[in-house]
Amino acid sequence: PCYPGSELGIVSDDVFAWEEYPLSVAVIGAGYIAVEMAGLIHGLGVQTDLFVRGNRPLRSFDTYIVDALMEEMQRTNLPLHTGKTPVSLEKTDDGQIQINFADGSNHIAQKVLWAIGRKPNIDKLNLKATSVQLTSSGHISVNEYQETAVPGIYALGDVTGEKELTPVAIKAGRLLAERLFNNKPTAKMDYTTIPTVVFSHPAIGTVGLTEDEAITQYGQDNVKVYTSAFTSMYTALENNRQMAKFKLVTVGENEKVVGLHGIGYGVDEMIQGFSVAIKMGATKEEFDAVVAIHPTGSEEFVTMR
Numbered sequence: 001p002c003y004p005g006s007e008l009g010i011v012s013d014d015v016f017a018w019e020e021y022p023l024s025v026a027v028i029g030a031g032y033i034a035v036e037m038a039g040l041i042h043g044l045g046v047q048t049d050l051f052v053r054g055n056r057p058l059r060s061f062d063t064y065i066v067d068a069l070m071e072e073m074q075r076t077n078l079p080l081h082t083g084k085t086p087v088s089l090e091k092t093d094d095g096q097i098q099i100n101f102a103d104g105s106n107h108i109a110q111k112v113l114w115a116i117g118r119k120p121n122i123d124k125l126n127l128k129a130t131s132v133q134l135t136s137s138g139h140i141s142v143n144e145y146q147e148t149a150v151p152g153i154y155a156l157g158d159v160t161g162e163k164e165l166t167p168v169a170i171k172a173g174r175l176l177a178e179r180l181f182n183n184k185p186t187a188k189m190d191y192t193t194i195p196t197v198v199f200s201h202p203a204i205g206t207v208g209l210t211e212d213e214a215i216t217q218y219g220q221d222n223v224k225v226y227t228s229a230f231t232s233m234y235t236a237l238e239n240n241r242q243m244a245k246f247k248l249v250t251v252g253e254n255e256k257v258v259g260l261h262g263i264g265y266g267v268d269e270m271i272q273g274f275s276v277a278i279k280m281g282a283t284k285e286e287f288d289a290v291v292a293i294h295p296t297g298s299e300e301f302v303t304m305r
Helices: 032-044 063-074 166-181 211-218 267-279 284-288 298-302
Strands: 024-028 045-052 086-091 095-099 107-109 111-114 195-198 205-209 223-231 243-251 256-263
Touching: 024 032, 024 095, 024 107, 024 267, 032 045, 032 111, 045 107, 063 205, 063 211, 063 243, 063 256, 095 111, 195 267, 205 267, 211 223, 211 243, 211 256, 243 284, 243 298, 256 267, 256 284, 267 298, 284 298
Parallel strands: 024 045, 024 111
Antiparallel strands: 086 095, 095 107, 195 205, 205 256, 223 243, 243 256
C-alpha cells in the first residue's frame, strides 16, 4: 500500500518466517487472507485485532454467514474494528508500530500485517511493447476464452482479476490446454458456480449466489431462502460450543438451488460435494429427497424446512 510508513508492515508470507510469536498483531484487510490470518494468529494465543474499512469483512459473502462469523469473533475475543481506513504507520519509542486512521484514531501493535490484496505481478512482462490491454484495476483484460487483444497471447489466473483462487487458475489453464491442443474449441471456464472456502475459525464454505445477488438477478418475489442454526455436534459436549449456520438460496416455482452457504465445523469438507448438485441445477425438492446422514452437519442441507 502507498501509505507513509507502510514498509513497517508485513504480508502473510512473512508470518511463516517468524521464529517467535509477537505480543500483538494488527491485521488490516477484509478479505480471505485477512480473516484467515487473523484467526490463525489469534488461535496461537497472540493478541490480534482485525481492522476493516467497511462495516464488515468478506463483503462479497452472504450476510447471514458473515454475521455469524462476526458473532464468533466477538465470542472468542478477537476484536473486529470497522470503519477503519489507515493513513500512515510510524514507529513508537519502544519499537512498536502505531497505525493512524482517517478518523483520527490510532492503534499500537508489535506487528502490522497488510492483507488488503495484491496487484498483478506483470511489471516485468513489458506489455507496453504489445497491444495487450489492461483493465482499470491493472489486470490483464481477457475474454471468456482467456484470449487477450493479441492473437496467440493468453492470460489466466489472478492476473486477469477473476476469482483469485489457485484452483480457479489451474482449471482455467487446463481448459485453455483443452482448447488449444485437444480439439475442444468451446471449452471455457464457468465462473458462476465456483465453490470456495474461507479457512476462518470456524470455516466458511459457499457456492453460487448470495441472497442479495439472487434478488438482484431474479427479483425479490422469485427468491426463497432456507436457513438452519445449530450447535456443532463436534463441540456439543464442550464448554466452548461452536455455532453452525447454513443457508440455501432458491429461485423460481421449482425452487432451483442457486446458492449454498455454511459456516461451522467441517463445512470446508462438505462444500465440494454439494457444489456438484448446484452445478447440475438441483432443486430444493431433490435436496429433500436425499436421506440424511446422522449425526453430521451436512444433513442440515437436506433437512431444511
